[in-house]
Amino acid sequence: MKTPVVLGISGSIRSQDKHFKELYQLILRADSSGTLLASMQDSGIVFANSDIALACSLLGARQAGADIKLISIKKIAKTVSQSYSSKYSKSANPSLFPVGDATIESMLDKVRNATGVVLASPVYFGDRSSVANKFLQLANHHGVLAGKVFGAVAVGAKRNGGQETTLIYCLVDALAQGAFAVGNGPATCQYGGTLVAGEANTVYGDTWGITRALELGNRVGQVSSLIAWGQARSQKRRLNIQVLMAMDRPDKKFRQVAEKYFAPVSKKHEVEFHDLIDHPIARCHACDVCPYAGKTKPGEEYAYNCKVRSKTDCAFLLNKAMMNADALVIVGINTADDVIYRYQAFTERTRYLRRDNFQLTNIPVIGMLIEELGGTNNPLHQLKVVTSYIRHNTILISPIKITMKDDRIVHQTEQGRILEQLEIVRSGRDLSQGQAVSYKAEGYAIKKQETIASVRK
Numbered sequence: 305m306k307t308p309v310v311l312g313i314s315g316s317i318r319s320q321d322k323h324f325k326e327l328y329q330l331i332l333r334a335d336s337s338g339t340l341l342a343s344m345q346d347s348g349i350v351f352a353n354s355d356i357a358l359a360c361s362l363l364g365a366r367q368a369g370a371d372i373k374l375i376s377i378k379k380i381a382k383t384v385s386q387s388y389s390s391k392y393s394k395s396a397n398p399s400l401f402p403v404g405d406a407t408i409e410s411m412l413d414k415v416r417n418a419t420g421v422v423l424a425s426p427v428y429f430g431d432r433s434s435v436a437n438k439f440l441q442l443a444n445h446h447g448v449l450a451g452k453v454f455g456a457v458a459v460g461a462k463r464n465g466g467q468e469t470t471l472i473y474c475l476v477d478a479l480a481q482g483a484f485a486v487g488n489g490p491a492t493c494q495y496g497g498t499l500v501a502g503e504a505n506t507v508y509g510d511t512w513g514i515t516r517a518l519e520l521g522n523r524v525g526q527v528s529s530l531i532a533w534g535q536a537r538s539q540k541r542r543l544n545i546q547v548l549m550a551m552d553r554p555d556k557k558f559r560q561v562a563e564k565y566f567a568p569v570s571k572k573h574e575v576e577f578h579d580l581i582d583h584p585i586a587r588c589h590a591c592d593v594c595p596y597a598g599k600t601k602p603g604e605e606y607a608y609n610c611k612v613r614s615k616t617d618c619a620f621l622l623n624k625a626m627m628n629a630d631a632l633v634i635v636g637i638n639t640a641d642d643v644i645y646r647y648q649a650f651t652e653r654t655r656y657l658r659r660d661n662f663q664l665t666n667i668p669v670i671g672m673l674i675e676e677l678g679g680t681n682n683p684l685h686q687l688k689v690v691t692s693y694i695r696h697n698t699i700l701i702s703p704i705k706i707t708m709k710d711d712r713i714v715h716q717t718e719q720g721r722i723l724e725q726l727e728i729v730r731s732g733r734d735l736s737q738g739q740a741v742s743y744k745a746e747g748y749a750i751k752k753q754e755t756i757a758s759v760r761k
């Protein structure tokens with residue numbers, strides 16, 4: 305297998321692209337974020353904060369065994385005209401997506417040749433920069449992010465300045481384009497790198513943010529290896545797809561819709577449905593000691609390590625199925641009718657899986673929404689699946705949507721690409737030696753005592 309390539313893209317207008325050759329060498333020579341940041345500061349170059357965050361991510365990717373590449377996209381802001389009308393601009397360009405432009409073609413080729421992509425952006429109005437946005441538009445137009453591992457880092461001047469919203473929007477767009485989206489992995493397992501600094505070249509002191517940027521690159525690098533193995537040796541196989549109906553009407557109207565959607569898939573794969581409305585779900589007790597390994601014997605597979613011991617409880621019943629899945633499809637409904645809603649209670653109960661050294665590591669998760677036109681009760685379901693389940697160190701896959709009008713399906717996501725993605729992850733995980741994954745509580749005075757890592761594929 306070829307070594308995976310992780311491409312770092314800086315989306316700041318302040319990016320020091322003319323010094324990127326030098327920056328690339330600094331990343332290659334560094335053996336830690338400390339030496340990297342010291343050498344960047346010693347260089348005398350006034351880097352954009354996004355460049356600094358990106359350099360740390362690429363060091364993380366390199367440490368995970370990936371080859372790295374580094375580009376700035378600030379020039380695409382000049383190449384793609386800001387004006388489409390000659391009324392106000394001499395350089396007006398009526399073409400939305402210019403063909404044959406050397407800057408853009410070179411950028412697209414670099415994305416095509418990469419296994420993984422890290423996008424670094426400043427936070428502008430709680431969102432990515434217009435340059436980073438232009439990249440995502442071009443990527444969508446040319447379909448270059450499909451099948452790539454995608455992660456992001458964001459730098460804003462303030463704590464809570466919109467770093468998280470920026471990352472979430474990037475992840476959602478990359479998912480829509482067919483990428484495998486990941487967060488920053490353990491320790492914190494959130495949406496990516498969140499860094500705080502205002503003036504250019506000042507983010508060096510944000511040790512916490514720098515660590516998250518490094519982790520993000522590391523996770524993109526690791527998952528890129530998995531995907532590269534999977535792409536090289538992908539085999540058609542019987543996938544184990546677990547469909548969790550997290551809400552429904554009492555007559556299970558929407559389970560029938562989901563069953564119909566998966567009927568062609570069920571011919572080749574094992575598709576198992578679970579109606580969460582049928583089972584009691586005890587709310588998470590927020591125990592200090594979690595995971596609770598009371599009944600677990602050493603080496604026991606699929607151990608259920610939650611203090612709620614009821615044998616009829618939904619989390620107890622689904623424990624093994626979730627850990628053993630090749631895909632978890634979490635179905636939500638957006639309708640004008642009332643539905644029985646079990647998503648929140650169920651999701652909070654999965655805390656013990658996360659705290660048990662991220663039991664769901666690398667399991668592909670898909671948010672599926674069945675939406676009736678005019679629905680009002682749950683419009684954000686797929687977004688919520690992204691933001692909650694990325695915390696389980698999973699790999700997010702393009703969401704599925706079924707749109708209905710007057711009880712008729714008027715549109716539904718095609719299944720082919722999703723199955724292909726799942727087959728690649730399964731093959732990659734089979735070939736993986738696994739990696740050490742450990743959970744350590746952040747923000748709690750009472751830390752989990754035992755921090756022995758688990759090997760997760």
Ligand SMILES: Cc1cc2nc3c(=O)[nH]c(=O)nc-3n(C[C@H](O)[C@H](O)[C@H](O)COP(=O)(O)O)c2cc1C
Nearest residue numbers: 316352353354426427428429430460461462465502
């Ligand atoms: C137009 C504009 C909008 C901004 N909006 C935000 C914001 O919403 N939240 C925030 O924390 N910082 C905001 N900032 C500050 C930048 O995110 C911050 O300076 C960052 O370090 C820039 O990264 P860079 O050095 O990579 O360009 C904004 C800056 C500009 C110029």
